[in-house]
Structure formats: C-alpha cells, structure tokens
Amino acid sequence: MQRNARPPSGQNAHATVFIVEDDQDLRGGMRLVLERDFSAIADFPSAEAFLDAYRPTEIACLLLDAFMPGMDGLALLEHVQRLSHDLPVVIITGHGCVPSAVEAMRQGAFDFVEKPIGNNELITTVGRALAESGRMRAARLQHGSVVSDLASLTNRQAQILSRILAGVANRMIAAELGISQRTVENHRAAIMEKTGARSLPELTRMAVAARWSGLEIAALMKG
CATH class of the missing domain: 1.10.10.10 (Winged helix-like DNA-binding domain superfamily/Winged helix DNA-binding domain)
Structure with a gap:
C-alpha cells in the first residue's frame, strides 16, 4: 500500500474498504484515490478471491462491480448479505445500467455509482457507507446488550x-x-x-x- 497523502481521521482510521473489480486499471485507480482518505484498502480481482480472503472487520464497506467473469456482483451481494450485517455494499455499474442498479438496491445494496467514477463521488460515497457500517454495528452491539440484560x-x-x-x-x-x-x-x-x-x-x-x-x-x- 502506498503512503497516505494525509493521515485518515475519526473512524476512517479504523475502517476497511474492500474493492472487488476485475478491471485492474480501474481497481488500482480507485485504490489510489481512496488511500488518501482511508487507511486500510483491500482489493480483489474477483468475487471468489474476495470470499477466500474475507474476514469480518469492525467497520467496513465493499465496492463491488456488478458485472464480472465467474460469480458476478449481484451474486456476491446476495452472498454477502448472509455473511455480514455490518458490511454496506456499493455497486459499481456501467453508465446507464439502471436495471442492474435497481436490482442491486432491491437486494440490499447501500448505494451504487456509475462508471466513470469521479474522485469526489467515490470518496463521498465510501465515507457514507463506512458511516452506515458504524451505525449498523453500534445498533447490533446495543441490541445484543439488551438481550443480555434481559436474560x-x-x-x-x-x-x-x-x-x-x-x-x-x-x-x-x-x-x-x-x-x-x-x-x-x-x-x-x-x-x-x-x-x-x-x-x-x-x-x-x-x-x-x-x-x-x-x-x-x-x-x-x-x-
């Protein structure tokens, strides 16, 4: 990983951004942009590679290409829903692929972005997804505490x-x-x-x- 241009602050310093994108140039470009604001970036060329390596982290989000060889983004999205309740997924779609975006949102995606992705849009969307991950985790922990207290x-x-x-x-x-x-x-x-x-x-x-x-x-x- 390259050195950050500036140290991440707040929860971003303890957050992980996962990228699953088969296009090496796009994947590398997103990593370079995000490393300026987020300390931990893990990128994968396929859904299968992500699943082999994924371990739940405290706060994280997933940038996921909708269309890839092998297991596509929507199939991985469905799988992720069963793996973790604290991992917001941002779907990456081609320009004008509205049906894919709608289907992804219906399946529980947090948001979607269209290619080509602007740097500011990417950083802002990832920031919101990580904030949602933190909120979801806090709610889950509080819920677990309530159950424990009543028990x-x-x-x-x-x-x-x-x-x-x-x-x-x-x-x-x-x-x-x-x-x-x-x-x-x-x-x-x-x-x-x-x-x-x-x-x-x-x-x-x-x-x-x-x-x-x-x-x-x-x-x-x-x-």
Missing part, C-alpha cells in the same frame, strides 16, 4: 416484567403473585437498573427488540 433477570423479575408489559398495575401484580406492593416496586426498580431503561416506554422497546432475536420474556421464567 440476566431473575425468575421473579421476569414474572413481574411480563405483567408490567401487559399493563398490569403494581398492586394487581402483588396480589397475583402473593407478595407486597413494596416488593413489586423494588423488583421493578431492579429491572430498570439492570436494563438501563429510564422509562416504561423504553423498557417496552427493549423487550420488543429482544423478541426480534427470539427471546421471549416468558422463556426467562422457570416456573
């Missing part, structure tokens, strides 16, 4: 949480479980502290998010 609840706390989410008042929960209202309130405070929720609506959103991962509050209760 840490005791059996009694899970019982009380399920009733809180159902809109049952503290005194009714106390009567149903045969405990004092003060005990319910103490458990409720412990639930809020464990999950970091600052309000009932926020706690509800956390429970819904956990449900997306297949974690049902009822499954936390052992009896």
Whole structure:
C-alpha cells in the first residue's frame, strides 16, 4: 500500500474498504484515490478471491462491480448479505445500467455509482457507507446488550416484567403473585437498573427488540 497523502481521521482510521473489480486499471485507480482518505484498502480481482480472503472487520464497506467473469456482483451481494450485517455494499455499474442498479438496491445494496467514477463521488460515497457500517454495528452491539440484560433477570423479575408489559398495575401484580406492593416496586426498580431503561416506554422497546432475536420474556421464567 502506498503512503497516505494525509493521515485518515475519526473512524476512517479504523475502517476497511474492500474493492472487488476485475478491471485492474480501474481497481488500482480507485485504490489510489481512496488511500488518501482511508487507511486500510483491500482489493480483489474477483468475487471468489474476495470470499477466500474475507474476514469480518469492525467497520467496513465493499465496492463491488456488478458485472464480472465467474460469480458476478449481484451474486456476491446476495452472498454477502448472509455473511455480514455490518458490511454496506456499493455497486459499481456501467453508465446507464439502471436495471442492474435497481436490482442491486432491491437486494440490499447501500448505494451504487456509475462508471466513470469521479474522485469526489467515490470518496463521498465510501465515507457514507463506512458511516452506515458504524451505525449498523453500534445498533447490533446495543441490541445484543439488551438481550443480555434481559436474560440476566431473575425468575421473579421476569414474572413481574411480563405483567408490567401487559399493563398490569403494581398492586394487581402483588396480589397475583402473593407478595407486597413494596416488593413489586423494588423488583421493578431492579429491572430498570439492570436494563438501563429510564422509562416504561423504553423498557417496552427493549423487550420488543429482544423478541426480534427470539427471546421471549416468558422463556426467562422457570416456573
């Protein structure tokens, strides 16, 4: 890799830009342009070469030619969707290839650029894709933390949480479980502290998010 013209800043200093392009001149040209702003560039002449070498990184994006010998860009895009949820893909299309661009976006591509690609457009698009990768990763980590926090609840706390989410008042929960209202309130405070929720609506959103991962509050209760 050539020395950067100026050191990358912010998350760009810890980001990877993958380039999959069979045209050696275009691939090399994009690398030269991007090395001025992004520290880690990895380029590949084919989809197969990329798949052989790819390992998920913290923040990254993929510049992908739509048309290549062997596995084409759209086929690799579909494969990438199964490999990583934090890797935005920017499709490179020929000028006027609108159907290919539309199909790529339908399959989940982050954006597309048309050849010939301007330097500023390339840098800006990659910057936005990396920002999206960072956002996606942060959301995934937060989601995982929510699931972990809810899974840490005791059996009694899970019982009380399920009733809180159902809109049952503290005194009714106390009567149903045969405990004092003060005990319910103490458990409720412990639930809020464990999950970091600052309000009932926020706690509800956390429970819904956990449900997306297949974690049902009822499954936390052992009896």
